[in-house]
Amino acid sequence: MAGEVQLSCATHREQVPVLTQPQLAYVLMELMPTQVMANVKMPLNFCFVLDQSGSMDDSDKIGQLRQAVQYAMDLVQPDDIVSIVAFSSTPKTLVSGQPARDKVRLKEAVERLRAGGGTQMAPAMRAGLSEVRKHLAPNRINRLIILTDGQTEHEPECLREAEAAAREGVRVTALGLGTDWNEDFLSQVGERGTGEAGFIGQAQEITRYFTEVVQAMQGAVVQNARLTLRLAAGITPRKVWRVAPLISDLGVHGVSDRDVQVALGELVTNQGQGVLVELLLPARTEGRYRIAQAELGYDVPALGLTGEHARADIVIGFTNDPGLAAQVNPRVMNIIEKVSAFKLQTRALRDAQAGDTQSATKLLRQAATMLLNQGEADLARTMRLEAENLAQSGTLSQEGKKTIQFKGGKTVRLGG
Amino acid sequence: MAKQCPSCGIQNEDSAAFCDNCGATLGAHAGNAGAPVAAPQAAPVAGGSACPQCGTPNMLGTMFCDNCGASLAPVAPTPTNAPAAPVYTPPPAPAAPAFTPAASALPPTPPRLTINNQTINTPPKTELVIGRADLASGWNPDVDLAPHGGTPEAGVSRKHARLVWQGTWMLEDLNSTNGTYLRGQRLAANAKTPINTGEMFQVGRLQIVFYT
Structure with a gap:
């Protein structure tokens, strides 16, 4: 079978000018599970690892958390395996790994979340992993979902736990609530756990985040996605970016001069992935050229499919007509601009960290202008405010830094 | 039966x-793919090679x-012979510094020109003719582009353009066959336009960055 994934490719211009020198071309590739996959759900095996330290009592964060976990229990399928570990100074297993058949009983167990005590995350991660391990299966999404609102003790131990989980095939999602947690540390937890980190500004938003996380796990129907670009002679790859769901530099890895390979992991229904490739084109005479062939290999474990493929040609014209060569694909251009803004903000955060306030301020202002141009008004406003903060006080606000770090890469949305 | 590629000859x-x-x-x-290099025509600027900002x-x-992060995309002119495609409007590039003519005899230093990041030295003169040398007629411009890809195929004329110092550097097209382009616009022949440091201009199909 094939047709589980739609692979579409577009270049920033359909036609580029005939020049005597090499020139850059941008190729956007969108990989989206098709309608065939709309009702397929991945079976889950996950553990909520939840902070119930004393600070969770403020503004009824603990109440919002209880509500969010109970709502998540409604989203899971009866055969999904769930477990819940709460932690303060010590971990407590509220629900040990079991199929989510008796939802009433599960929700009752959630009521036992009570705020009080310190923040010791590492033992809780260990307890969560041992629950997930009981039902570890390659055909399930095995995951630890951590939520914390504060600074844990023994950070290095947490990082080791995240690595241990990843080694067993259990990915880690680390969510920070409010502004009192260490964003660099949680990012590391997500990274070492080959998962992700996220920022929840307000307790009222926990339910929405948990819903997104659970739905993304269920929708991760396409696994082990890997993209190969076979380049025509003379074409050089320069950059490969993942642009959605999160902008990141994937680097250029090839098995030969003519092949670029990109491991993409999973493709989530309705979310997919976008990849932007910068290719250096050699001088060519007028005509149409297939500059690369794209091939996506993937598995669909829920349907018992492995080693499936989708293919597409990437074709570009070389023209002497200045009118034709000046036309651009606005969608691809928008994404190129968002990636450019992302590069600026990444450098701004780095410069701010290093104490180069002047450079960071300038970069943030520029990124804000680009994002405003792209209709990303909220993010642009945050960046502009933070640029002023930097200029005046030399530091970023806790909330602004987290917003830029965790939301600045989520500006590209595919589909629709 | 195998099909031979007209461009590279592979079966x-x-x-x-x-x-x-x-x-x-x-x-x-x-x-035309694979055909011999076509007679040079004016090609548009494909984004600058030096950032104007x-x-x-x-x-x-x-x-x-x-x-x-400044936009380097040229503003798309109205398509000539294609169905109207949505045209992306790049954010406005920052305004070039205002041109203020000031009387001055010699520029402080000769301008530096680069092609593909390779520097071409220029003689210390207030008027520099750019083109390609022609052995037959003995013509030798101040800036000879021939060793840098400035061939007839690249659309470079013998006397193509000149840089003139008038208190600031001005670029002028010398009625060349394939035109001189600055900021995405073809320059009118024999009219001087100010050029700023870091700006790219195009001579036929050859792109040159100008630095003072």
């Missing part, structure tokens, strides 16, 4: 639409400056 399967090696179109709809050299065709 391809009969059903192939594009050459497996170089990607050129094969078969009846091949267009910060002067950082960027790869040709780059859409946003790698350093400062």
Whole structure:
């Protein structure tokens, strides 16, 4: 079978000018599970690892958390395996790994979340992993979902736990609530756990985040996605970016001069992935050229499919007509601009960290202008405010830094 | 029967639409791909190679400056013979510094020109003719582009353009066959336009970055 994934490719211009020198071309590739996959759900095996330290009592964060976990229990399928570990100074297993058949009983167990005590995350991660391990299966999404609102003790131990989980095939999602947690540390937890980190500004938003996380796990129907670009002679790859769901530099890895390979992991229904490739084109005479062939290999474990493929040609014209060569694909251009803004903000955060306030301020202002141009008004406003903060006080606000770090890469949305 | 690519000569399967090696179109709809280099025509500027805002050299065709993010995309002119496609309007590039003419005899230093990041030295003169040397007639411009790809095929004329110091540097097209381009616009022949440091101009199809 094939047709589980739609692979579409577009270049920033359909036609580029005939020049005597090499020139850059941008190729956007969108990989989206098709309608065939709309009702397929991945079976889950996950553990909520939840902070119930004393600070969770403020503004009824603990109440919002209880509500969010109970709502998540409604989203899971009866055969999904769930477990819940709460932690303060010590971990407590509220629900040990079991199929989510008796939802009433599960929700009752959630009521036992009570705020009080310190923040010791590492033992809780260990307890969560041992629950997930009981039902570890390659055909399930095995995951630890951590939520914390504060600074844990023994950070290095947490990082080791995240690595241990990843080694067993259990990915880690680390969510920070409010502004009192260490964003660099949680990012590391997500990274070492080959998962992700996220920022929840307000307790009222926990339910929405948990819903997104659970739905993304269920929708991760396409696994082990890997993209190969076979380049025509003379074409050089320069950059490969993942642009959605999160902008990141994937680097250029090839098995030969003519092949670029990109491991993409999973493709989530309705979310997919976008990849932007910068290719250096050699001088060519007028005509149409297939500059690369794209091939996506993937598995669909829920349907018992492995080693499936989708293919597409990437074709570009070389023209002497200045009118034709000046036309651009606005969608691809928008994404190129968002990636450019992302590069600026990444450098701004780095410069701010290093104490180069002047450079960071300038970069943030520029990124804000680009994002405003792209209709990303909220993010642009945050960046502009933070640029002023930097200029005046030399530091970023806790909330602004987290917003830029965790939301600045989520500006590209595919589909629709 | 195998299909031979007119561009690179590789044998391809009969059903192939594009050459497996170089990607050129094969078969009846091949267009001009693989044909000998066509007579040079004016080509538009494909994004600058030097950022007008910060002067950082960027790869040709780059859409946003790698350093400062400024838009390098040319404003798309009205399509001539194609169905109207949505046209992306790049954010306005920062305004070039205002041109204020000031009387001055000699510029402080001769301008530096680069092609593909290679510097071409210029003599210390207030008027520099740019073109390609012609052995037959003994013509030798102040800036000879011939060793830098400035061939007739690249659309470079013998007397193509000149840089003139008038308190600031001005660029003038000398009624060349294939035109001189600055900021995405073809310059009117024999009219001087101010050029700023870090700006890229195009002579035929050759792109040159100007630094003072």
